[in-house]
Amino acid sequence: MIVTTSPKPDDALRETAKRLARFLGARLVPRKKRSIARLMREEGTDTVLVVTAEGPRLYRAGVERPFVYHPNTAMIRMRHLLRGDTDPMVELMEIRPGDRVLDCTLGLAADAAVLSLAVGEGGEVVGLESEPLIAAVVAEGLRTYSSGSAAIDAALRRIRVVCADHLDYLRQCADRSFDVVYFDPMFRRPVEASSGIGSLRPFANPAPLSPEAVREARRVARRMVVMKERQGSAEFARLGFAEVHEVGNSVAYGIIRVDAP
Structure with missing residues (x-):
């Protein structure tokens, strides 16, 4: 290249x-x-x-189409948070100001952006991206994108992008070092109507999430491990996410609470 x-x-x-x-x-x-x-x-x-x-x-x-950085629907969600509205993902993760969140599959950083705003200046969001090309484009976009909102721009700048395989990174993390560990792997069955992810898909890592990564995430998380997938996905059962919450028309979040038996 x-x-x-x-x-x-x-x-x-x-x-x-x-x-x-x-x-x-x-x-x-x-x-x-x-x-x-x-x-x-x-x-x-x-x-x-x-x-x-x-x-x-x-x-x-x-x-x-070329792949470019854009916050897409994250912008709408962040503006809702700034107005005092809620966000389903933030609520399900029980995010509080000051939390540390590890986003293991950064992609376009849409969810990381929302989480960064929610944890505030006292918190931290680390975003892992295994594909160097995506990491380069997204990190530069987060550094330079101008939304017209000082609070949103500050939240974008606070995201720490790390180009790394998430399993390798999790293995070197200390026990209970993040409040929430989050996975949003490429859906096994894509949501074809999702135009925001369309330009990303040709460059993304299509590998499914591994049980070992989930085990490591359980060790690293203080509060919960969360996975986003398509509603009805067999991935929830395969990876041990027994608690599943459906959001909207197509997306669901699986939750493993680390204090659960």
């Missing part, structure tokens, strides 16, 4: 492109007014990360 910039980049864009190329171990090439298709052809690659003033855009040959 290669990293490049939009045409006529300023110094800030060039520095961002250099930083992301180092992180990804990718070649940094000048744009030279070339189209994405021409870049792929001339540079012999099928994947191009373009650094623009609006954030990174990730292109792959054969994929219709």
Whole structure:
């Protein structure tokens, strides 16, 4: 893969492109007014990360839309929280200001953003993303996205993105070091109407959640382990989530309380 910039980049864009190329171990090439298709052809690659003033855009040959960071429905949920409304996920997790939450499958960081606002300045949300390309785009988006709300922007900036496999990371965590450990793996049966996840899917890790990861999460969590899946998914039973709460028309949350027998 290669990293490049939009045409006529300023110094800030060039520095961002250099930083992301180092992180990804990718070649940094000048744009030279070339189209994405021409870049792929001339540079012999099928994947191009373009650094623009609006954030990174990730292109792959054969994929219709580029992957870009956007908070999507998290923005609506965060504005509801700021108005004093509730959020079903925050309620189910019993999130309190000052909590530490480990999001093991960061993706677009939509849930991490809501959780970051809910835990406040005294809390912490760590987001793990196993795929370096997604981690790079999302981390940069969280760093630079402007929502028009100081409170929302601050919540985005507070999320600590770590590019790591969640099982490896959990193994090195101390016992009871996070209040909640959260999993939102790629659904075994995708919700096709979910446009927000569509551009992410070609770059995401499709591996199912393992029982070992859930066991480690139970050790690390002080309060509960939570998994998001499609309603009716057999994953809840397979992984030992006996307490399941359906939310909306398609999503459910499985909960394992660490003090449960």
